[in-house]
Amino acid sequence: MTEVFFFALAVFTVAAALLVVLARNIVHSAVALIFSFCGVAGIYVLLDAEFLAAVQVLIYVGGITILLLFAIMLTTRIASGAEVFNEQVGASAVVAVGTTAILIYASLVGIQISGQAPATRETTSTLGRLLLTTHVLPFEVASVLLLAAMVGAIILARREGE
Amino acid sequence: MIPLSYYLTLGALLFGVGMFGALTRRNAIAILMAVELMLNAVNVNFIALSRYLPNSTLDGQVFAIFVITVAAAEAAVGLAIVLGLYRNFKTVNVDEINLMKW
Amino acid sequence: MMEYIWLVPAFPLVGVVINGLFGRSYLRERAHLVAVPAAGLSFLVALLIALEVVAGRTLDLHLYPWIVAGHFQVPIGFLVDPLATVMMLTVTFVGLLIHIYSIGYMHGDPGYPRFFAYLNLFMFSMLILVLANNYLFMFLGWEGVGLCSYLLIGFWYEKKAATDAGNKAFLVNRVGDAGFLLGLFLLWTTCGTLEYGAIFAQTATLQASLTAPAVGGVSLVTWITLLLFIGAMGKSAQLPLYVWLPDAMEGPTPVSALIHAATMVTAGVYMVARSSPLYSLAPPTLELVATIGALTALFAATIACVQTDIKRVIAYSTISQLGYMFLGAGVGAYASGIFHLATHAFFKALLFLGAGAVIHALHGEQDLQRMGGLRRPLKLTAYTFLIGAAANAGVFPLAGFWSKDEILFAAFTTGHYGLWALGLAGAFLTAFYMTRLYCLTFEGPFRGDPAPARHLHDAPPSMALPLLGLALGSVVVGGLLGYPPEHGLVHQFLAPSLAAAPEAAGHASAWLLAGLSLGVAGAGIGAGTLLYLRWRDVPELLAARFQRAYRLLWHQYYVDELYDAIFVDGFLRFCRLFWKVDENVVDGAVNGTADVTMRVSNGSDWNDIKIVDGAVNRIADIIQGCSATWRYVQTGLVQNYLMAMVLGIFLIVSLYMVL
Numbered sequence A: 001m002t003e004v005f006f007f008a009l010a011v012f013t014v015a016a017a018l019l020v021v022l023a024r025n026i027v028h029s030a031v032a033l034i035f036s037f038c039g040v041a042g043i044y045v046l047l048d049a050e051f052l053a054a055v056q057v058l059i060y061v062g063g064i065t066i067l068l069l070f071a072i073m074l075t076t077r078i079a080s081g082a083e084v085f086n087e088q089v090g091a092s093a094v095v096a097v098g099t100t101a102i103l104i105y106a107s108l109v110g111i112q113i114s115g116q117a118p119a120t121r122e123t124t125s126t127l128g129r130l131l132l133t134t135h136v137l138p139f140e141v142a143s144v145l146l147l148a149a150m151v152g153a154i155i156l157a158r159r160e161g162e
Numbered sequence B: 001m002i003p004l005s006y007y008l009t010l011g012a013l014l015f016g017v018g019m020f021g022a023l024t025r026r027n028a029i030a031i032l033m034a035v036e037l038m039l040n041a042v043n044v045n046f047i048a049l050s051r052y053l054p055n056s057t058l059d060g061q062v063f064a065i066f067v068i069t070v071a072a073a074e075a076a077v078g079l080a081i082v083l084g085l086y087r088n089f090k091t092v093n094v095d096e097i098n099l100m101k102w
Numbered sequence C: 001m002m003e004y005i006w007l008v009p010a011f012p013l014v015g016v017v018i019n020g021l022f023g024r025s026y027l028r029e030r031a032h033l034v035a036v037p038a039a040g041l042s043f044l045v046a047l048l049i050a051l052e053v054v055a056g057r058t059l060d061l062h063l064y065p066w067i068v069a070g071h072f073q074v075p076i077g078f079l080v081d082p083l084a085t086v087m088m089l090t091v092t093f094v095g096l097l098i099h100i101y102s103i104g105y106m107h108g109d110p111g112y113p114r115f116f117a118y119l120n121l122f123m124f125s126m127l128i129l130v131l132a133n134n135y136l137f138m139f140l141g142w143e144g145v146g147l148c149s150y151l152l153i154g155f156w157y158e159k160k161a162a163t164d165a166g167n168k169a170f171l172v173n174r175v176g177d178a179g180f181l182l183g184l185f186l187l188w189t190t191c192g193t194l195e196y197g198a199i200f201a202q203t204a205t206l207q208a209s210l211t212a213p214a215v216g217g218v219s220l221v222t223w224i225t226l227l228l229f230i231g232a233m234g235k236s237a238q239l240p241l242y243v244w245l246p247d248a249m250e251g252p253t254p255v256s257a258l259i260h261a262a263t264m265v266t267a268g269v270y271m272v273a274r275s276s277p278l279y280s281l282a283p284p285t286l287e288l289v290a291t292i293g294a295l296t297a298l299f300a301a302t303i304a305c306v307q308t309d310i311k312r313v314i315a316y317s318t319i320s321q322l323g324y325m326f327l328g329a330g331v332g333a334y335a336s337g338i339f340h341l342a343t344h345a346f347f348k349a350l351l352f353l354g355a356g357a358v359i360h361a362l363h364g365e366q367d368l369q370r371m372g373g374l375r376r377p378l379k380l381t382a383y384t385f386l387i388g389a390a391a392n393a394g395v396f397p398l399a400g401f402w403s404k405d406e407i408l409f410a411a412f413t414t415g416h417y418g419l420w421a422l423g424l425a426g427a428f429l430t431a432f433y434m435t436r437l438y439c440l441t442f443e444g445p446f447r448g449d450p451a452p453a454r455h456l457h458d459a460p461p462s463m464a465l466p467l468l469g470l471a472l473g474s475v476v477v478g479g480l481l482g483y484p485p486e487h488g489l490v491h492q493f494l495a496p497s498l499a500a501a502p503e504a505a506g507h508a509s510a511w512l513l514a515g516l517s518l519g520v521a522g523a524g525i526g527a528g529t530l531l532y533l534r535w536r537d538v539p540e541l542l543a544a545r546f547q548r549a550y551r552l553l554w555h556q557y558y559v560d561e562l563y564d565a566i567f568v569d570g571f572l573r574f575c576r577l578f579w580k581v582d583e584n585v586v587d588g589a590v591n592g593t594a595d596v597t598m599r600v601s602n603g604s605d606w607n608d609i610k611i612v613d614g615a616v617n618r619i620a621d622i623i624q625g626c627s628a629t630w631r632y633v634q635t636g637l638v639q640n641y642l643m644a645m646v647l648g649i650f651l652i653v654s655l656y657m658v659l
Helices: A002-022 A026-046 A050-075 A089-110 A123-132 A136-157 B004-024 B028-052 B059-089 C002-030 C032-054 C082-105 C112-131 C135-153 C160-191 C196-205 C207-211 C220-235 C244-250 C253-262 C264-274 C283-304 C310-330 C334-361 C379-393 C399-413 C417-442 C461-482 C489-497 C510-534 C538-545 C547-554 C556-633 C638-658
Strands: C059-069 C072-080
Touching (some): A002 B004, A002 B028, A026 A050, A050 A123, A050 B059, A089 B004, A089 C638, A123 B059, B004 B028, C002 C032, C002 C059, C002 C112, C032 C082, C059 C135, C072 C082, C072 C135, C082 C264, C082 C334, C082 C461, C082 C489, C112 C253, C135 C160, C135 C220, C135 C253, C160 C196, C160 C244, C207 C220, C220 C283, C244 C310, C253 C264, C253 C334, C264 C310, C283 C310, C283 C417, C283 C556, C310 C334, C310 C417, C334 C379, C334 C461, C334 C489, C379 C399, C379 C461, C379 C510, C399 C461, C399 C510, C461 C489, C510 C538, C538 C547, C547 C556
Antiparallel strands (some): C059 C072
C-alpha cells in the first residue's frame, strides 16, 4: 500500500518539477512549484516526518511561492512569447541527465542499508529538544542569518533616496 | 516497505530537474524556483537517511530545518536582488545582463 | 536555587551591556540606576546560594562545552563550594557597597556611565574568576579583572600619570600571567584536564608521578605550583612584582578600594587556596610562598611608614597584608589566609573609601602634609576610618586581629620561627603606620590651604552608607567567624574545599601568642601616638638623623629605579646598539651597494630597452593573438559559469565513482 502511495507521490512530484522547469508561462511554473512542494511534503509524511511536512507546506507553499508570485507580478510581462531557454539547453540537458544518472547509480549501489530504523515517536517534541540542546548554537546562528537576510532584503529592495 | 534507494533516487531526479532548470531558464525568478527544487531534493535525502540509518537520531530532520531556514533567507534576498535588477535593467532575463563580460 | 549560580555573574554582565550600549547617549547621569541594582541583585542571589552552601550542599555545574578540541575539553562551568562562596559573598557585598559609594564620589564626572560599565564588568570578571570550575575559565576571569584594572587605573586617560600607571600594571601583570599560563600548560599535559574536581581527584592516584623528581630534580607538581604562583605574584602584588600596585592609585578611589584592595589583588591568594591540594604536594613551593609572603609583609610595611600620599600608604599596607595572606597559605593554613582575605576586604575597602571621602572633601588633595585636624568637620569619616585603621592594626576584638593572629600562630606552630618573627615585626610596623596615618589626617592642626577648609562637609549619604556598612563588617566579621581561633566558623565552613592544614607541631599556647601580638600592636600604636600626636617635631628629627635610611624608604627602596635601570634602560640600550649597527654597518652597506647599482643599471638600461623590452613586446603580441579567441570564455553570463561549475563537479564525482 505504501509503495503505491510512494510511486504516486514520486511521479506527481517529478512531473510537477518538470513542469516548473519546462513551462513557457512563468506563472504556470510557480503553480507547478506549489504542487511539487506538496508532493515532497507527502514524501515527508511517508518518512514519518510529519512536523517537517507541515513546515514544508507552511514555508515553501505558503511563504516562498507567494513571494515568488509577487516578484513575478512586479517584474515580468507575463506570456511574453520570447524564448524561455538560453542557448546552452543541449549541453545542460546532457550534464543534468549525466549527474542524475551518477546520483541514481550512487544511491542504488553505493549505499547499502537494508531495513528501517525504528520510527521515532513524538518527532516534534524530540526535534524541539534537539534544537534547543545539541544544536542550539546553529539554531541561534540561523536566527542571526534570518535577521541579516531580512535587513539585506529591505535594503536591496528599497528605492534610492527613500 | 520501501527501500532507501527509492527515496534517494527520487531525490536525484528532483535534483537533476532543478539543475537543468537552473542551467537553462532565462528568467531569474525561474532560476530561483529551480534552486528551491534542488534544495528540496537535498532535504528529501536528509530526511530519508535520518529515517533509515541505524542508530540515527533526528539530526537529519534538524538539518532539513536549517536548510529550509537558509532557503527562506535565500528566497527573500534573491527576490530583492531580482527587483533591483529589474529596476536597473528593465529586464529579469539573466542572459541580457553581462556587465562582467570580458 | 543553586542551579541558578550563573545569575550571579549574569546580572553585572547585563549591566555592562546596558551601560556600554546606552550609557553615553541615554543614561548619562542615571547610569547608576542600572549598575547598582545589577550589583545588588547579584549580591542577593549570592546570599541565597550561600545559605544553601551553609546547609551543606555543593555543586559542580557544567553549563556548556566551551572548547572542545580532541582530548582538550574545557566547559563553561561553575563550582559552588564553601571557598567559592566566601569569595563570592566578599566580592558581591564589597562590590555593592562600592557601587553605592561611587554614586556620590563620581558624581559629575564626564565618564560617569563608562565608570559604572567598567565596575560592572569588573564584578562580572571577578565572579567568573572565583566561581569557575576549571583553570582556563578562571583564567578568563583572571585576564578580565586585569583588563578592568587597566581600564580603571587609566580611567582619567587625559592624565599622563594615569595612563602610564595603567600600562605599568598591565605589563607587570603580563609577566605573572605568562608564568600562570605556562603552569596551565604543564598542568594539562600532566593531568589531561583543567577541571578542579578531576584534577584534585587525581592527586591521590598520581601522587607518585607528580611528586617524583622530574625536570632539574624538581617534581612536576612543584613546577606547576611554582609557575602558578608566579601568576599570583603578579596579580597579588608580591615581591618582586608588586611595583604596579602603588602606581595603580592613580585610578579613582572607589577603584582602589574595590580592585586594588578588596578583591582583584586577592585573586592570587584565592588561586593558591583553590589549588591547595596541589600546593600541599609541593613543600618547596609552599616554603617559597611563605617566605615571599613574610618578606613582602615586612618590606611593604617599612615603606608605608614614611610615605606622605594618603592612598600610597594604604596601597603599601595592602601589599603588606597580602603578604600575610600568602604567609598563611604558605605555612599550610589556607583557611586562615582566606579568612584574612575576607576581613582585609572589609577594613581595607573601608580605609580606601574613608581616604576617598577625605580627598573628596579636600577637592583632590592627597598629601598627608597638607591635612590634619579633619576629625571635627568630617566626623563620620574620621570615626569609621579609625575603626578601619584599628582593624588593620590588629586591635582586639576587631576583624584584623583574629585573622592576622591566626596566620602568625600557624607560622609559629609549624616551626617557621624566622617567618613568624618577620610577621611580628611587620605587625608592629602596621600598627605604627596606621596610627601615623590616622593622626596625620584627622588630628593636630590643619596644615593645608585655610581658605577652602572653612566649608568642608562630610560624606553625602551615598558615601556614608558604605562607610557604615564596612565599618560594621570590620567590627563583627572577625569575632563572628573567627572565634575560637583555629576552630572558628570560617574554618569549619572552609574545611571541605581546602587541603588539610598540617597538625600543629607543638601546642604552643595560642593565647600567649595572641597576647604577644596584641602587645606588639599596642607598642606600635603607642609609638605612633607619641610621635605624631604628642611630640610632633620628633619625626622630623628622626628623619634628619637617619637620613640615609629615610631616603631609602622614601624612594621605596629604589625598586622602580632599579627596574627602570635594568629592564627599561637595558632594553633601550639594546635598541640603541642595534640602531648604531643599523646606521654604520647596514646603512653603509646599503649606500655602497646603491652606488654600484647605479653604475651597473646605467649599463643595463640600454640592454633593457633594446633586448628585454623587445622580447617582452614580442611575447605580449603573441599572447594577445592567442587570447583573442580565449577571452570569449568570459561571457559575463551567470549561467555559463554555473554550467562550468556543474560540469566540473560532475566530472569529479564521476571520477570518484569510477575509481
